[in-house]
């Protein structure tokens with residue numbers, strides 16, 4: 088579906104940030120990316136939908152019709168057509184604050200409809216109804232006509248997810264879709280994304296290892312611009328130490344012990360403030 | 370002592386500034402032909418003249434309604450044309466929408482426009498197109514573009530580029546990004562500044578009218594010329610009413626459209 | 634659950650509304666244009682006149698700037714008008730502002746009178762003021778300068794008064810607390826707070842007055858505005874273009890200079 092082939096990215100001054108990232112994501116996968124802050128996760132995601140051009144390497148995206156598009160080489164119309172099929176949930180949502188929630192969702196289809204129509208007329212009643220149904224799926228249909236600027240962080244997050252869903256992409260990129268959410272809302276969002284991953288692969292960046300191990304089918308860790316781990320679900324202590332460094336174990340040592348995790352999320356005790364790392368098997 | 374030296378330095382600087390201002394003011398007064406005796410002699414003349422101006426010629430008021438409306442129309446048309454055009458100039462002048470060369474070119478053009486007083490523009494246009502409302506509207510529209518173009522451009526530059534990027538990310542083209550990312554974000558500020566500019570244009574259109582664009586300004590100017598001072602008073606009253614009404618109207622509209630936005 | 638969008642929010646309804654507003658607006662514009670015999674098509678049909686004028690104006694005859702002594706002195710006149718208008722008008726505005734501000738005015742009645750006077754003054758169009766001064770002191774830069782004084786007092790008197798009313802009461806109270814008189818309170822408690830913004834605004838006033846001085850010159854028979862007026866009237870178009878170029882340069886230059894001086898005088902930006 089989407090493949091990153093040894094992408095690197097340096098700043099204008101020549102400081103390398105991404106130092107060769109490769110992976111391939113197929114249908115049915117729910118990939119969780121983790122890594123310390125500043126590791127280059129957001130930058131990798133940006134390369135995946137062509138918002139940033141990698142310095143070397145390439146990104147190849149295969150669309151619905153099995154048509155391979157090289158995102159690093161394409162421009163203009165072709166790039167736009169590829170982007171239409173890649174849904175993105177941004178770190179920080181980046182919605183249009185002065186438009187209503189439903190209008191923000193409708194924006195998801197801009198790449199698909201006739202652009203002249205979208206300039207002078209806008210959207211049809213049918214499209215609006217579909218958008219409303221999408222909002223209903225993420226449980227915010229009642230906020231459809233509120234301006235996004237007046238919504239809470241969690242509500243904006245849902246609108247951003249609805250926008251990506253309404254776009255009906257072939258693949259979804261989600262950069263920290265549950266950051267800034269309280270633990271129970273974070274779970275609810277993950278439970279929304281999980282079934283979606285069966286229709287389209289999802290690549291998500293998460294900072295909570297326990298969430299990743301619970302929901303994702305595959306875990307990629309990025310550290311210092313490199314993939315340091317790429318494999319199935321389940322993280323060991325040693326791996327966590329490797330990814331987050333010595334500070335992680337220190338942090339863990341000072342964490343208050345909490346109730347052991349249970350399968351039923353409703354029984355989950357509210358986790359301690361902070362990143363909410365749960366002790367992992369050695 | 371350091372502090373004493375600092376104080377002394379400050380005092381010396383103050384003396385320099387005052388002396389410089391005084392010197393400049395003296396020569397400016399010479400160049401301006403400042404003549405207070407003329408003012409003293411003129412004042413009684415002015416007061417006597419004020420006597421000629423009263424009472425206002427009420428019969429003329431009815432005749433002045435049409436020119437007044439014409440002035441309003443000139444201001445209105447200039448505001449509409451100017452605002453629409455300045456939106457496109459602003460797009461070109463915003464760094465998050467257009468490439469650097471276009472931005473710099475547009476900013477330079479806008480700055481040049483702002484440095485050119487509307488009345489000079491009008492003189493230029495009158496030489497080409499003759500007297501009448503038409504050059505007045507063009508001159509004011511161009512003046513509008515100079516000011517609104519920059520204000521709008523600044524407003525557009527304040528939009529978070531991440532928002533525009535997120536619209537790009539669904540595969541929208543440049544115009545769609547503008548329609549759905551830029552327009553809704555800046556519309557309230559555009560409307561408010563446009564309304565404010567309408568107020569400015571009303572005053573301006575009175576002034577330009579006197580040079581030859583017609584309307585109430587022209588009536589006033591010619592009433593003075595023809596020594597019909599009572600008629601001039603009526604014209605002044607009409608102008609005051611116009612200015613007052615346009616201020617009230619624009620204040621009202623502004624509150625209605627976007628109470629939370631401040632004028633820039 | 635069946636989802637419905639209420640009628641006013643339906644896209645089709647929204648567009649119907651927008652189109653209606655737009656049509657009404659267009660109708661008003663077209664109607665007004667028709668009523669006053671104003672034909673926007675003229676802009677296209679008459680455009681060649683503009684192009685012709687441009688042709689006649691180029692190349693600009695820059696010689697006029699130094700060949701004719703009168704041009705040079707008229708430039709000085711324009712700058713002088715703006716400078717004196719700002720200096721005198723600004724000084725008067727500051728004085729009146731203390732009378733018009735609630736916390737420094739000697740009496741509420743004085744405040745009310747001065748405020749009303751200022752707002753009436755602001756309402757009088759420039760054109761009226763210059764015409765009255767032309768009658769009082771005759772054609773020339775002096776009349777222009779006087780009307781700039783009046784304009785500056787009107788606009789900046791109110792601005793300054795609002796600034797004084799907006800000052801922080803604590804420093805003033807601290808000065809009162811040590812047993813100072815009202816004058817001393819103004820001198821030590823209020824002036825230090827408002828002076829930087831006053832100075833910044835006076836620079837701003839100069840920029841405005843310079844433009845206005847050019848415009849007033851056309852009526853007052855003085856300054857560079859009048860020279861341009863005459864050049865265009867006498868169809869010396871190449872001279873006219875040179876003068877217009879020069880005006881643009883002059884205004885941009887003074888904007889930069891006043892910006893620089895303002896930074897020097899007060900350190901940072903406190904405009905309005």
Ligand SMILES: Nc1ncnc2c1ncn2[C@@H]1O[C@H](COP(=O)(O)OP(=O)(O)OP(=O)(O)O)[C@@H](O)[C@H]1O
Nearest residue numbers: 098099104122123124125126127128129130131178
């Ligand atoms: N345009 C840019 N110019 C220079 N440096 C940049 C640029 N964009 C990103 N960086 C740097 O690249 C590094 C990786 O950034 P990135 O946003 O990908 O981090 P991240 O892994 O997403 O971190 P976080 O978990 O905090 O979101 C950071 O050090 C950042 O400062």
Ligand SMILES: [Mg+2]
Nearest residue numbers: 128129178262
């Ligand atoms: Mg990030």
